[in-house]
Amino acid sequence: MKEAPLPSICPENRAAIGLHLSRLTFLGNGPYSMDIGPGECVGLTGRSGVGKTQLLRAIADVIAHEGDCFLGDDACSSVAAPEWRKRVAMVPAESFWWYDTVGAHFDNKSPATALQVLFKKLGFSADVMRWQISRLSTGERQRLALVRSLMNEPQVLLLDEPTSALDREMAAAVEAIVVDICASNQCICLWVSHDLEQLFRVATRVYRVEGNGLSEEKQRCM
Amino acid sequence: MHVISLSSFDLSLAACLLLLLAATSLRIGLGLEKRIVISGVRMTVQLLLIGMVLKALFASVSFPFVGLMSLCMLLVAGYEVWARQKRKLRGAAGYLISTGSMLISSFTVTILALTVMVGADPWYLPQYAIPLLGMLLGNTMNGVALASDRLTTEIYNQQGMVEQRLLLGHTWQEASGEIRRDCMRTGMIPIINSMAAAGVVSLPGMMTGQILGGSSPLDAVKYQILIMFLIAAGTGFGVLSAIWLISRRLFDDRQRLVLDCLSSAKQP
Numbered sequence: 001m002k003e004a005p006l007p008s009i010c011p012e013n014r015a016a017i018g019l020h021l022s023r024l025t026f027l028g029n030g031p032y033s034m035d036i037g038p039g040e041c042v043g044l045t046g047r048s049g050v051g052k053t054q055l056l057r058a059i060a061d062v063i064a065h066e067g068d069c070f071l072g073d074d075a076c077s078s079v080a081a082p083e084w085r086k087r088v089a090m091v092p093a094e095s096f097w098w099y100d101t102v103g104a105h106f107d108n109k110s111p112a113t114a115l116q117v118l119f120k121k122l123g124f125s126a127d128v129m130r131w132q133i134s135r136l137s138t139g140e141r142q143r144l145a146l147v148r149s150l151m152n153e154p155q156v157l158l159l160d161e162p163t164s165a166l167d168r169e170m171a172a173a174v175e176a177i178v179v180d181i182c183a184s185n186q187c188i189c190l191w192v193s194h195d196l197e198q199l200f201r202v203a204t205r206v207y208r209v210e211g212n213g214l215s216e217e218k219q220r221c222m
Numbered sequence: 223m224h225v226i227s228l229s230s231f232d233l234s235l236a237a238c239l240l241l242l243l244a245a246t247s248l249r250i251g252l253g254l255e256k257r258i259v260i261s262g263v264r265m266t267v268q269l270l271l272i273g274m275v276l277k278a279l280f281a282s283v284s285f286p287f288v289g290l291m292s293l294c295m296l297l298v299a300g301y302e303v304w305a306r307q308k309r310k311l312r313g314a315a316g317y318l319i320s321t322g323s324m325l326i327s328s329f330t331v332t333i334l335a336l337t338v339m340v341g342a343d344p345w346y347l348p349q350y351a352i353p354l355l356g357m358l359l360g361n362t363m364n365g366v367a368l369a370s371d372r373l374t375t376e377i378y379n380q381q382g383m384v385e386q387r388l389l390l391g392h393t394w395q396e397a398s399g400e401i402r403r404d405c406m407r408t409g410m411i412p413i414i415n416s417m418a419a420a421g422v423v424s425l426p427g428m429m430t431g432q433i434l435g436g437s438s439p440l441d442a443v444k445y446q447i448l449i450m451f452l453i454a455a456g457t458g459f460g461v462l463s464a465i466w467l468i469s470r471r472l473f474d475d476r477q478r479l480v481l482d483c484l485s486s487a488k489q490p
Contacts, residue, residue: 086391
């Protein structure tokens with residue numbers, strides 16, 4: 001049985017643009033430079049505490065940093081910060097919710113069909129919008145946080161261990177969704193994980209984050 | 223009409239009550255006796271001193287003296303607001319913001335009241351200026367301190383949530399909106415409540431003082447109403463400006479949450 005295709009999150013045909021990190025330096029780390037083409041998913045790994053999360057936070061511009069990021073021709077420093085963060089959406093490892101119900105965190109502008117398809121693929125029933133936040137499991141929050149960020153129609157997705165609280169089946173569903181969005185929407189993805197097998201499944205390239213730069217990780221025969 | 227003067231003997235009798243309380247505290251092991259005695263002595267000395275200062279001030283009616291006195295009161299109030307915060311803004315900014323909001327909340331309102339409403343001659347007549355300013359500073363201080371303390375504490379405790387909202391492309395105003403509104407409410411609720419209770423539950427101190435001093439109750443009530451309006455307005459605008467100024471410091475020009483500017487909370 002063929003799965004229903006994911007409806008385009010972004011309706012209009014977006015120009016395919018790349019992400020360029022130019023000597024990003026923060027908290028004594030870096031410089032990190034990288035070019036990512038449209039529709040590409042790049043994996044990032046590295047030992048705990050090396051600053052993988054901070055690298056994503058610097059790209060999303062929520063921590064002070066030197067150097068700049070370019071989305072196509074637009075430099076991060078030349079775009080209003082909230083606008084940049086809508087285009088470059090970071091999904092942190094731990095998600096936060098501030099209203100009582102799931103639905104309150106989604107505004108009415110969210111495209112309803114895309115939302116329902118995503119919910120279905122991630123194992124939620126149609127009434128998930130009425131669920132109480134306090135009763136969600138960690139895994140449910142993690143999946144819903146991904147959906148919430150996708151509703152901003154981002155051009156770049158920064159995923160910080162997006163399947164850390166998920167079982168194998170749900171992790172596969174998240175992988176499929178992200179790969180699909182990259183391919184069909186020309187969305188760029190940076191995926192941080194400790195699971196190299198997963199990274200080589202979803203990413204076209206995998207880098208190891210070091211304190212002073214990035215080194216490419218080659219797939220070993222397994 | 224003349225006020226019945228209190229003799230030192232009358233005051234000593236009242237002080238004995240306090241000593242009795244201290245003795246009881248000692249007896250039942252409350253551990254408060256030292257603080258009761260020290261605060262009692264401190265209060266007596268402070269008030270006697272201010273009594274002498276005011277006596278000199280009232281005799282001279284000179285603008286520089288009144289100005290200097292007001293400035294001292296403002297600086298102490300600003301310090302008090304700053305010192306009551308668990309997590310303070312580092313550096314001079316924290317103190318300046320506290321003092322600035324006290325300036326807005328009390329100083330401007332007092333000057334407005336003196337020049338437009340009371341209309342004493344000269345407008346800085348210390349018999350009116352100093353007590354009015356004192357009442358305003360003392361009351362607005364509570365609201366501003368409560369709201370400022372709550373803001374820095376809440377933002378610190380909810381930094382994950384605030385940052386999550388920034389990551390979703392919310393502006394800093396949206397990301398901190400609920401917290402800021404909550405803090406403004408915290409700062410303003412006490413004065414709103416005391417307006418509701420005034421005259422029914424409590425007879426406000428100033429009114430009581432004026433009646434004891436021989437004014438007709440109706441005159442005293444009119445002054446009390448004026449003071450209540452001034453305090454409510456002063457507290458409200460003081461709280462608004464303190465919250466605005468502090469939250470501006472907590473986000474940088476790229477709308478990032480910067481908590482390094484807060485001092486760490488003291489271990490209890």
